Amino acid sequence: MTATMSDTEARAIVAGILADIAPEVDLDEIDPAGELQPQLDIDSLDFLRFVEGITKHTGLPVPEEDYRRVASLDGAVAYVSGHR
Amino acid sequence: MSVGTRAVPTGAATGTYREALREAMRDALRRDDRVFLMGEDVGAYGGAFAVSLGLLEEFGPDRIRDTPLSESAFVGAGIGAALGGMRPIVEIMTVNFSLLALDQLLNNAATLLHMSGGQYNVPLVVRMTTGAGRQLAAQHSHSLEGWYAHIPGLRILAPATIDDARGMLWPALEDPDPVLIFEHGSLYNASGALSDPPAEVDICHAAIRRPGADLTLVTYGGTLPLTLDAAQLLAAEEGCDAEVVDLRVLRPLDTATFLESVRRTHRAVVIDEGWRSGSLAAEVSARLMEEAFDDLDAPVGRVCSAEVPMPYARHMEQAALPSADKVAEAARRVLAGG
Amino acid sequence: MTVILPAPRGSLGTGTGLLWLRDMLRIRRFEETCAQLYSETKIRGFLHLYIGEEAVAVGTMEALTPDDSVVATYREHGQALLRGIPMKVILAEFYGRAEGCCRGRGGSMHLFDRTRRFFGGNGIVAAGLPVAVGLALAERMQSGGPGRVGDPGRVGDPGHFGGPGHFGDNVVACYFGDGAVAEGEFHESVNLAALWRLPVVFFCENNQYAMGTALARSHSQTNLAIKAASYEVPAWQVDGMDVEAVAAAAARAVEAVRNGAGPHFLELLTYRFRAHSMYDPDRYRDKGEIERWRARDPISILADRLREAGALDDAGMRGIEDDVAAEIAAAVAFAEAGQPEPVADLTRFVTSEGGQP
């Protein structure tokens, strides 16, 4: 990827990953700054699969220290686009 | 890679089963000059099913040899040439004519190594078309893989996919013992992805073509496509997740693969175009009973050809042959307890 | 055109003559001993004796080299001995012992020796002919002409038959009886060999009977050489009881084949002094006929000529007989001491070891 990815592109990636894990949730209705886990009713295993998705689509290692930074929708989008 | 109308992954060349076989022979003929092809009309005519089209022009009459109508002689000659250090590929036009060479295949090719106390192995490959479904009537529609799979000393292959059609010939030529390759007539025109470089395939194991949890469908060769269709049918109509095992090698049977599958699914149907009595399906069913008895929640089902000489009329031939509906019906019976 | 080749007079070098006599006596006495061992239940199954036909094997094998190939039938003990398979190893095979040339798995009808390019006996009448044609095809494809076979890029090769320098003008000697000439495979094989001009010599041991069926009761055309000639194959009838005649005819035929003249066919007129096999009451032949053929015992014919030529006397004959008796005694001892193949090896060699798993 050349220049930093646009936010819309990053958001599409994050949405795609979450669709597998919590298919019936509409991301527009949740608080983008709030924590994903309680809002999407996903447990720690689902969250690990979310992190896995980010690594697969972006190649970022997402170490455990960064889990906090991708815990919310906005955080995840920023993380994905910012780092590109 | 399964066959038929499956979506073709982008980026790979498409090819037919026939082209895959031809490419396999061309590749073998180029790689080792001891390899040569012998059979009726394989040269000038280009092969009764056009599999060897163009090979005569490329490799010449010494290595693409048209033979007189003498199955016993040219199959025996293939055995002799193999003993003499060559790596012959003998094409018998169809399994129906192979009966004229059965003595050479059984009493010489399959037996020599053991009878000679380990002195003479016979590195011969024999290819033949098999199966019905093209209204060729009783004498040209036999499926006799089961007969040959009965004979110790022969390795019997049934390539059902493009990758197997392309990939099985070379390991077969490398096998120091006789290998018979059965090509079902209805597969020649099937198209699919022809991966380049060709996929590495072995000639020892069965393959799971569709993973599943509720029922195991075991089949080989020409009946693989209809078995996969049956699995789709079962998924849609019954919510039943069927696993499809393609035997690929009919001797020695890769028993472990279909046993492991049935130990998970606890139900099995075997699909075999041969006649039911004494068929390969009977052998698979017996091994399931012997080695997975306590895992069976229903008797093993079998879908075979009706035990009749194959009729010419299309509707009668279809009535005699296995079909996706018959497989689905057998599967439903097994799912309901048999 | 078929012509009976007379034995060229006076060509009998004393040395070769004595060797032929020794070889014919080795076969004769060995087969007689086997008959006795069979009656003592030491040898079982089927046993087809070569007594009376010795001149055919000795005369024809004389023309072959170690690089040629031999394909024979279930009456192949003579050929096997002359090809160099040790008598004790052959007898051990008849005893079903592991020391036999095939570990005791073949028995008297299936003797094989890969190191000596002896492609066996064969229990199926005429089934050896197509194999012989195939061996000749391999010779032709590897020795010259288009598609000279090189070495690079070989398929994994578990060992090549025949050593270096194997390629060249080698021939395949294919033995079969008059019975085989009535099989379809005779027609298919001779036609294919002639069509592709392959280096195979067809030696037809016409001992007048296909088991219990006399020649005239199984062949519309009893001159078998004419049948072969119809495939554009040079074919001669030869007096199979006269080893010199056989040797001369064989040498001529083999030489022609070696030089690329395509297949040749020799009909060797001979007779078996014993029944078809050990279990045959031999009712179908009248005693007079047997006696007439016995009167032309190939060994006596040769021995008399050697005596006339001053190359053989009673002492010489006794010497040969004693040597042969000693070889037979040693062979019997070896076979008696042989060990059975371990039953655990039953499934070995169904497929090649180290082949595909």
Next chain:
Amino acid sequence: MPSLGADMTSGTVVEWLVKPGDEVRRGQIVAVVDTDKAAIEVEAYEEGVVTDLVVPVGATVAVGAVLARLAPLGAEVTAPPAAEPALPAEPALPAEPALPAEPALAHSDGAPAVSSPLVRRRAHQLHVDLDTVPGTGPDGAIQRADVTAASGGLALGRPRVRSSPLARRRARELGVLLDSVTGTGPRGAVRVADVERASPRAPQAPMPIADPAKPQQHAATARAEATARRQAAVGELMARSKRDIPHFYLGADVDLAVASAWLHNRNRDRPPAQRVLPAALFLRAVTVAAAEVGHLNGHWVEGGFQPIDGVHLGVAVSLRDGSLVAPGIRDAQRLDLDEMMEALRDLVVRARSGRLTREQMSDPSITVTNLGDLGVDTVLPVIYPPQVAMVGFGRVADRPWAVDGMLAVRPVVSISLAADHRASDGHRAARFLQAVARRLQCPAELDPRSAP
């Protein structure tokens, strides 16, 4: 008598061509013998002078029998030697090979009396242990009547239950009596689904396969129906569990500082797909403890505790539609930490996509529920019958914690155990919880294979 063919066993002398005193040369025909196939000439293989003809014309003798005797050439042959005791004529046909005698029913001391296969099958059917059955047959052999008597005569009239092999195996495992189950298979045969439905606490009866005759059903409605059915089944199960099982509860808080640091360090340079969650560590700890402390890993069946060798670890999984299932990881004791994580991941993914394998749906021996993710501190679980224990893990949260007399902040998890008082008591339950806590304190032990 020479053998003149592979299947020849004897021969009859038809004619002698020589008489005592005659000289004989090698190969000379000396007699004619009749076999079943035909009359065959017999040749002499030795030379010599005939001394006497042992077998008279018309007599039949076995192959190998002496027919006549020769003396070396030149030997004087006087009158035939004194009457040799004539060789006893062999019976005309070889005696029928005697049928192998019935295996002698020797009753070696100490070893259980021998019984015929039929008797053994009868004992198996009637669940009778042959070792305990006195045999009244010859040499103490056990007869059919002995088995019937030993089964208390119950067997009379009890029909054999037709069932699939898998159903019989599952019935044995679940302690269900086959004849108490109504079969839905052909002609009333019992199938595995029937056994599991009949067993008091199968967590989730498998979605019954649609009746083949039923018309095609729209997939979505099928799924909704399945969810409703599943929730009803779990509800009914929970009610019965509370009714029948005398629950008692224990709890313990465990400092996870060491475990968390160890796990964090282990995950650092691994891609997400190979990282291990604390949940996997908990499952390992429970598995090891369950294997160590008996009486918590097994089933309560017909008034008795039946321990199960091997820990089949149930894991409570909530589905997207809100319902709850507790499929099992079979033989969890065989899995190392990474394999446990993989098994957990596979179990949850399959449970949520409705593709649990038969093995995963088979019955666990002890179950764990981990509601920590939902911010709950302690869980008071309800045991799944016929299991006798259930472990709950609450939230891992920083709490004030006394360390060497000083106040510190440590990540702490509270573990709770519900146990069936019929099967175990406070003492055993406490030992189990301590075992779990101890394992969590030294996590490396839970991961023997990979170096920390």
